Every structure is written in structure tokens, then in C-alpha cells.
Amino acid sequence: MSTIIEVNKLRKEFRSYSSRQGLKGAFRDLLNRQSKIVPAVNDVTFSVKQGEMVGYIGENGAGKSTSIKMLTGILTPTSGEILVNGMNPHKEREKFVRTIGVVFGQRSQLWWDIAVQESFRLLKKVYKVSDADYNEHMDHVIKTLDIGPLLDKPVRKLSLGQRMRCELAAALIHNPPLLFLDEPTIGLDVLVKLKIRQFLKEMNEKYKTTILLTTHDLSDIEALCERVVMLDEGKVIYDGALEKLRSHWGDGKQIQFQFSDEVYENELTALTNHLDVSWQKGEKLNVWTAVVSDKEAQMSELIGLVVGAHQIIDLTVAEISTEEVIRKIYEKGEAL
Template sequence: MNVIEVKNLRKEFKSYSSRSGLSGAFRDLLTRNYKVLAAVDNISLNVKQGEMVGYIGENGAGKSTTIKMLTGILTPTSGSVIVNGMDPHKQREEFVRTIGVVFGQRSQLWWDIAVQESFRLLKKVYRVSDEDYKNHMGHVIETLDIGPLLDKPVRKLSLGQRMRCELAAALIHNPPLLFLDEPTIGLDVLVKLKIRKFLKEINETYKTTILLTTHDLTDIEALCERVVLLDEGKIIYDGKLAELQTDAVEGKEVEFQFLNETNRIDLPDSARIDWKQKDATTWIANVDGDERVVSELISAVVHRNLIKNVRINEISTEEIIRKIYEEGMTTS
């Protein structure tokens, strides 16, 4: 069952430019120069129930615009959007009861009243019964450790405290679909770990579908099996994170620490190996190949030199995605 079904989705904006000088200002009063920009450019996407999907891209790639169309905030220029079996724009009142949304830089809590009062107001808005609220929110409040914060005004909370309360507020009606747009922006490591643990728990317990946009790729690695990469409004990759890590960039980094000072002449030559010296006794080999090539390299180096330590470093997800964007921008 698909929770999200998107086909040929497109969102265009007009970008106006001003003419220079006084005469240009007068001309702008009569006619304006503009060009049409596609923030989201004919994308198609399906998300199944219970999936946790990382929706990532550079600034301006179209992530937030997509989320706003999926949640009914923006109307698409063209294409179709079906979320939870409804059109977010035509069935808005019914639709919003089936989703939860957290925007990292915007608040759905009232600034000057206590957190629990905001929760009560949202409970009324979503028509949640007292029993459902008590059973579900009791667990949410305990897991996110926000009990001591409930009687405090939102304006007196730290960023980490507020974001945990924002997440709880989005889950008051226990929605089957949760949109998270930069939910951990600016948070410290401990708060991030707490939020990640909680998201995994609700996904496992309630089969909550989660669409996550973030620049923090450790969030993606910790939570999402599937990633969708967006570049200039187009999807350039949609698949499993593990396959992206395996196939998108071939090769590994092997760091050799020798017992004695070692020169480049003492290391094996190959067109598939790029050597870089870290210090007098440490060299790093960037290997273009699979485990067999790495094994042959280590064997050849050990045969010639006395080794103190060898470490094989997988190329990071961040580095993989950086290379995809560098290459994709010339090919997409």
C-alpha cells in the first residue's frame, strides 16, 4: 500500500528582476521582467506504509517545496499528488487529521503559554478523545522526556527542549504519516540521539511512515534504509542507502602505519591506487576497486614493509553524496 503517490509533480515560481537606474524603475512600473523557475521539476515518487525515507539535497534543490505540496500548503503547477488516499489540496480539512508535520525553523506551539496548554488546544483541534490522548501522549511525553517542560512557556525552552515538544505536538493525534523538515537543526548530539531513538520506536510500534529532510546525513544513516536525492528539482537517485554506499562510489581508503619512515618508492604502483602521505610513517591509499583489490594491496605492502597498523575506511555517505552531486550536475 502506497501512502504517498506522486506523479509528474511540478511547481513553478516567477522570478522578477529589476532594471537599473531611474528610467528602469519607471519602466518596471509598467512592465516587469521575469523568468519562470521550476523548484520541483516533474518528479514521481511512491512511499509505502511504514517506510522511513530520507529526502535529501542541497539548499534550493526543492526539498521543502515538495514537502509543502505533499502537506497541502502549496498547490502544484502540474502533476498529481495523492497522500493517505486523498488530494491534500481538495480534501484539506479531512487530510490534515492524517498527517503530522515538524518544520525545524517554524513552531506550531504558542509562544507565551505553557506547553501543556498548547497540547490541549491541539487536542481539541484534532478532536482527540481524553482516553486516546492519555494513552498515547503519556507514552510520547515519557519517551521524549518532556514531562518537566509541560508547565513552562515555550519562549523559556532551549532549542533542544522546544524541538522535542514540537515533535510531541505533531503526534498528538497519532498520525499514520509524519513529515520532518530539518527536525534536528542546531541540536546537540544527546538530543539528536533521543529524537532518533523515539522515531525508530514509533515507526516500529505504530508503523508510522516518516519522510525526513535534513542536511545531517548521520540522521539519514541512523534512521532511513531508503534515500531520495534531489538536485535542481529533479530526482537523481531513489533507492536503498546501502546500495548507494556500495555502488555509487567504488573504492575504499586504506591507511597504513609503518614501523619505520617509509618513502613512496617502497609502496606498490598501480593505476587503481592513489597514494597520499599523512606523515613520515603513515600513508593513505585510495583504492578504486573491490575487496579483492584491497586484499592484494595489503598483501603487497606487508610483503615489502614492517607494518604497525592497517585501517580500512569506508568512504563516508557525505563524501558519496558530494561526488554524486559533482558528477550529477554535469549529467542531469
């Protein structure tokens, strides 16, 4: 299996300027402005093989989007080596962009005031796709993403979910072997997310399309990716199987309690302070989740204490979620 992405000690630095306070400080800044070098991506090394679907994850400011911009040729690295589809992205840009598809969740590649199908035709010309190839490939894409009724509408009249499905179709007009997705499901409802995930799975199975997915929605990662590359402060802190990460950090259970009356964290903490448990406030009213080690005696004691002290409407026990696993890793600062 050939290597599609090869990154070695990739680094991107930005110069950050600071301003002094007051009028006197402003005059001093005119003559001698203070600055410092900030590394956004710090010696990142990884590779991706053909047909892989890799989750590229990290907190805000970890360096994900900066990495993607260098991999797609938008930004020039400060140092390090990049080889994508056998090319240097920023040095062979015109030839390179014909071999990739890119979807940025907060940016559009479709023309705002013209019909979606006209944008598709323009992109078809840009990528020099033949009529036969376009019809054969795009008929399948349009049908699978269910965007046929949207083709004659201007992009500005589409909902966010409709536009994102059209954006994904536009990125695949030339059927690229490599697809970069940066927050492709941001702000979308559950049904649209499911449709996009199913479509990406089909593209991967049918064409062996390699996908690098950046997202804060870890359910996307769980549904699509067997491998994750995790960044923290511009550095790779984990590169490997998602299941291995879960097995190492996912030891324990989440017990969700729904109380009949309002309960405060200090009450729950005082009640269970002798147990190895942490409490998290749920999104719903009067719901708290206890994260506890997977020991039957400790779980039984926890449930007994809480039920004995408060009136419970509902109780559920589940495995540690991927979100909780990631939170634990970032608190510790390392993966394994």
C-alpha cells in the same frame, strides 16, 4: 502493504522577477518588469508505502521543502497529481491535516508564551482527540522523549533541543499514520539527536507510522532510512535503497592523516599526483583525509609516501562515508 503517498509528474513553478540597473532601469521596470518562470520541482514521481521511513535528500534549492509543502497542502502544484492518505492535500485540506503530523525544524507549532502542556491541550481540541486516546498515547510519547519536566514551562524558555522534542510530541498528539519531518534535528546536539532517532524508530515499529524525512544531516538518514529519494534541480535522480547507493559509489577508502605540523594541499597533491586520490581538509588542526580507490597496492603506496615525507601523529582508515558518496553523485549529476 497500502500506498500512503502517490506522486505523479509533480511540478511547481515560480515567477522570478529581475530589476534593471539605475534610475532609468527602475522607471522601465514600472512599465515593463522582466520576469521568467523557474521550476522548483520538475516532474517528480515517487510513491511511499505504509510503514516506510524514506529519506528525501538534496542540496539547498533542490526542491525538497517545496515538495513537502505541496505534499502537506501548504502549496498548490502547478501540475501533476498528488494523493496522500487517499486525499488530495490542497483540495481536502481540513480533513487531510487530521491524518498527518508535520515538524519543520525552523518553524514552531507551539504557542510561544504559554506552557507546553497548554499548547498540547489546544492541539488536542483542534484534532478532536478524546481524553482516553490522548492519555494513552501521550503518556508514552512524553515519557520516551523525556519532556515531562518541560510541560509547565513556556516555550520561549526552552532550549532548542527541548523545544524540538516538544515540537515532535505536538505533531503526534493525534497519532497520525504519516509524519513529515523537515530538518527536525537542525542545530541539535548529539544526545538529543540520538533520543529523537530512537523515538522515531519506536513509533515506526509500534504504530507503523510512515515517515518522510528531509535533512542535510546524513547520519539521520543512515540511522533511520533504508530508502532514499534524491533530488537535484527539482528532479529525482535516485530512488532506491541507501545500501545500493553506497555499494555502487562507495568503492574505496578514506585515510585520515593527522600531521604534527601544518601541511598544505599543494604539497600533498604534488606528492601523490600519480595516484587516484583526492584530498580533503579536516575540521581539526593539521588533519587531511585522502579518498583513494580500494586497492591494497595503491593504499600502501599512498601511506608510504605521506609517512615518508611528513611526521604523522595519527592515521585511521575507514570506508567511504555517505557524505562522500552524495558529494560524488552531485559532482557527476546522476546516481546510477
